[in-house]
Amino acid sequence: xxxxxxxxxxxxxxxxxxxxxxxxxxxxxxxxxxxxxxxxxxxxxxxxxxxxxxxxxxxxxxxxxxxxxxxxxxxxxxxxxxxxxxxxxxxxxxxxxxxxxxxxxxxxxxxxxxxxxxxxxxxxxxxxxxxxxxxxxxxxxxxxxxxxxxxxxxxxxxxxxxxxxxxxxxxxxxxxxxxxxxxxxxxxxxxxxxxxxxxxxxxxxxxxxxxxxxxxxxxxxxxxxxxxxxxxxxxxxxxxxxxxxxxxxxxxxxxxxxxxxxxxxxxxxxxxxxxxxxxxxxxxxxxxxxxxxxxxxxxxxxxxxxxxxxxxxxxxxxxxxxxxxxxxxxxxxxxxxxxxxxxxxxxxxxxxxxxxxxxxxxxxxxxxxxxxxxxxxxxxxxxxxxxxxxxxxxxxxxxxxxxxxxxxxxxxxxxxxxxxxxxxxxxxxxxxxxxxxxxxxxxxxxxxxxxxxxxxxxxxxxxxxxxxxxxxx
Amino acid sequence: xxxxxxxxxxxxxxxxxxxxxxxxxxxxxxxxxxxxxxxxxxxxxxxxxxxxxxxxxxxxxxxxxxxxxxxxxxxxxxxxxxxxxxxxxxxxxxxxxxxxxxxxxxxxxxxxxxxxxxxxxxxxxxxxxxxxxxxxxxxxxxxxxxxxxxxxxxxxxxxxxxxxxxxxxxxxxxxxxxxxxxxxxxxxxxxxxxxxxxxxxxxxxxxxxxxx
Ligand code: SF4
Numbered sequence: 001x002x003x004x005x006x007x008x009x010x011x012x013x014x015x016x017x018x019x020x021x022x023x024x025x026x027x028x029x030x031x032x033x034x035x036x037x038x039x040x041x042x043x044x045x046x047x048x049x050x051x052x053x054x055x056x057x058x059x060x061x062x063x064x065x066x067x068x069x070x071x072x073x074x075x076x077x078x079x080x081x082x083x084x085x086x087x088x089x090x091x092x093x094x095x096x097x098x099x100x101x102x103x104x105x106x107x108x109x110x111x112x113x114x115x116x117x118x119x120x121x122x123x124x125x126x127x128x129x130x131x132x133x134x135x136x137x138x139x140x141x142x143x144x145x146x147x148x149x150x151x152x153x154x155x156x157x158x159x160x161x162x163x164x165x166x167x168x169x170x171x172x173x174x175x176x177x178x179x180x181x182x183x184x185x186x187x188x189x190x191x192x193x194x195x196x197x198x199x200x201x202x203x204x205x206x207x208x209x210x211x212x213x214x215x216x217x218x219x220x221x222x223x224x225x226x227x228x229x230x231x232x233x234x235x236x237x238x239x240x241x242x243x244x245x246x247x248x249x250x251x252x253x254x255x256x257x258x259x260x261x262x263x264x265x266x267x268x269x270x271x272x273x274x275x276x277x278x279x280x281x282x283x284x285x286x287x288x289x290x291x292x293x294x295x296x297x298x299x300x301x302x303x304x305x306x307x308x309x310x311x312x313x314x315x316x317x318x319x320x321x322x323x324x325x326x327x328x329x330x331x332x333x334x335x336x337x338x339x340x341x342x343x344x345x346x347x348x349x350x351x352x353x354x355x356x357x358x359x360x361x362x363x364x365x366x367x368x369x370x371x372x373x374x375x376x377x378x379x380x381x382x383x384x385x386x387x388x389x390x391x392x393x394x395x396x397x398x399x400x401x402x403x404x405x406x407x408x409x410x411x412x413x414x415x416x417x418x419x420x421x422x423x424x425x426x427x428x429x430x431x432x433x434x435x436x437x438x439x440x441x442x443x444x445x446x447x448x449x450x451x452x453x454x455x456x457x458x459x460x461x462x463x464x465x466x467x468x469x470x471x472x473x
Numbered sequence: 474x475x476x477x478x479x480x481x482x483x484x485x486x487x488x489x490x491x492x493x494x495x496x497x498x499x500x501x502x503x504x505x506x507x508x509x510x511x512x513x514x515x516x517x518x519x520x521x522x523x524x525x526x527x528x529x530x531x532x533x534x535x536x537x538x539x540x541x542x543x544x545x546x547x548x549x550x551x552x553x554x555x556x557x558x559x560x561x562x563x564x565x566x567x568x569x570x571x572x573x574x575x576x577x578x579x580x581x582x583x584x585x586x587x588x589x590x591x592x593x594x595x596x597x598x599x600x601x602x603x604x605x606x607x608x609x610x611x612x613x614x615x616x617x618x619x620x621x622x623x624x625x626x627x628x629x630x631x632x633x634x635x636x637x638x639x640x641x642x643x644x645x646x647x648x649x650x651x652x653x654x655x656x657x658x659x660x661x662x663x664x665x666x667x668x669x670x671x672x673x674x675x676x677x678x679x680x681x682x683x684x685x
Contacts, residue, residue: 013667016656016659016660016663017656017659021637021638022638023638025653025656025659025660027660027663027664027667027669029669029671030671036503036504036556037503037555037556037557039506039507040506040507040508040557043506043507048650050650053660054669056670056671056682057669057670057671059671064503065504077504079504079505080504082504082506083504083506086506088680091680091681092680092681095681095682096681096682097679097680097681097682098679098680098681099677099678099679100680103677103678103679103680104678105677105678105679116677118671128555128557129555130553130554130555130579144555144579145555145579146555146556146557146560146579146582146583146586147557148557148583148586148587148649149582149586151650152649152650152653155650155653155654156650156653156654156660157660157664157669158653158656158660160649160652160653162636194491194549194552195491195548195549195552195575195577198549198575198576198577198578199578225553228549228552228577228578230578247675248673248674248675248676248677249671249672249673249674250674251672251674252674294491294493294552315490315547315548316490318488318489318490319489319490319491322489413500414500415500415501415503415504432495432553432554434493434495434496434553435495435496435518436495436496436499436518437495437500440499440518441518
């Protein structure tokens with residue numbers, strides 16, 4: 001038999017129909033839904049007199065617009081309230097499982113899928129959200145879709161898709177202390193560029209990927225889209241199975257053992273061909289900080305803000321000059337000299353338990369800089385919040401001057417009241433530093449949770465390796 | 474869906490790489506529940522000063538580009554968020570065609586769903602079009618999908634590539650869901666063979682379930 005990549009195996013197992021010259025019809029195992037990109041899909045469905053084919057394979061959650069405090073109070077933003085109500089109404093009407101704002105299992109869609117065991121190896125998963133690539137950490141083919149496709153999946157449980165090219169990103173070596181999964185993926189994006197993975201499905205492999213916890217692997221896969229990739233994935237292994245066992249949607253006992261056998265067979269066969277390979281040495285990585293307005297504008301914390309003239313391509317020169325103007329930065333400024341106004345620890349990239357533990361270790365016994373206007377910790381799910389509290393992390397953060405919030409997207413996208421004001425600068429553990437992402441004219445620097453925590457204490461970026469914290473994810 | 478065959482229109486040259494969908498429609502407008510009316514908020518943060526006053530520095534506000542229906546952009550157009558609000562806004566504003574050297578995958582796909590033709594040309598061809606659109610006021614292009622060509626009044630003519638299936642769907646304005654539902658028998662056969670399911674083994678705190 002011809003050796004196959006993991007992507008190819010999952011693809012082959014989900015082809016419903018193939019015809020020459022047409023995209024393939026692919027079956028979708030799990031459809032995740034949130035309030036932001038679904039109302040028009042449900043409206044379209046109703047207008048056409050169609051119904052939801054497999055409501056049992058759809059899972060909905062409120063995350064993008066939900067407040068992260070005082071949830072018992074009415075939501076003042078009428079548009080947000082309306083959208084949340086619409087999601088509840090649509091789920092009720094079509095019998096779709098909904099984790100609403102008051103559910104103990106509520107959280108960011110890409111956090112709760114894996115956490116509840118809804119996400120499993122070998123599946124196809126889609127969501128009207130580009131960071132659906134997160135679920136690929138389980139050896140899952142997971143990607144973001146537009147609202148028309150959300151409607152398509154609701155109606156048919158299938159999608160028309162062209163097969164993607166593949167790319168193997170091999171990360172060798174051992175990370176040094178203070179270098180995290182976030183630094184690996186930021187460095188990868190810095191290397192391949194934000195369009196480097198366009199039209200490709202990326203598989204991450206190598207010693208440094210294997211060494212990551214599931215939380216860290218999800219951080220890596222989460223940002224695949226920031227490198228332009230259609231999806232990112234990591235072969236499931238014992239780390240994966242240990243994480244999954246006992247979760248609400250995961251089979252038990254003998255059925256689990258049988259499932260594991262099947263999941264092991266998903267790994268890319270030796271000798272299978274990729275359309276491209278990129279390698280990176282994790283042992284050479286410094287903690288990363290973005291300085292510009294896309295995630296590829298990144299460098300090690302020991303670096304400086306670059307000079308636009310140092311780029312070859314005239315389009316890049318223009319883009320960098322514009323980015324520096326927007327960010328209010330001068331070429332040559334050491335990154336450690338950049339002061340921050342607010343710190344945000346959260347988002348589907350970095351708000352899992354290991355992220356919070358790591359950040360808590362940095363801030364324990366210290367206090368945030370008096371120059372800081374706000375420091376937020378927004379756990380990725382209410383389950384994570386509860387677990388963190390049982391470990392006393394909330395107390396550590398509060399004592400250090402952080403606010404401890406309820407779960408949601410929060411300042412990653414600022415659709416709720418958690419907004420970065422104009423001209424202010426954040427150290428953020430989220431995934432996008434686009435203009436206006438965290439609020440109009442706001443300035444975002446993407447970093448790992450420990451780097452964000454250290455910036456909160458120092459009031460500016462610091463090389464967290466000098467603080468001698470353990471290697472974390 | 475609105476079919477697309479041939480279109481002639483004024484060219485709006487947006488000379489930026491990596492125009493992301495957060496710029497096309499900022500997040501504060503993602504809370505609306507319809508697809509209509511997004512034209513007003515297209516490129517909101519670039520286009521308006523406080524109080525929604527048009528920003529004279531942003532070229533979409535220049536009188537010479539009023540009524541533009543073809544957007545020219547640089548590489549990796551539409552990167553970032555999957556929000557289909559971006560093509561809704563472009564279409565509602567009046568854009569029928571985008572021309573760029575490359576696109577982000579989800580955005581490219583979303584354009585077709587909304588009757589917008591994303592044309593891919595080589596970097597040097599896009600460069601040439603930028604020069605023409607910036608130097609000649611009122612510069613128009615004609616985009617012909619059946620023959621896959623772009624032409625102007627001075628004899629410029631570029632051929633472009635597009636997948637046969639996508640071309641047909643756009644030409645005929647076909648309904649994707651309707652097309653898939655024709656294969657209902659295949660979908661049912663797949664479900665009978667593979668038994669896709671989401672069994673729950675431990676209660677979770679949710680509402681409205683239709684667990685099988
Ligand atoms: S946390 Fe941010 S990136 Fe993740 S789903 Fe929410 S808005 Fe999107």
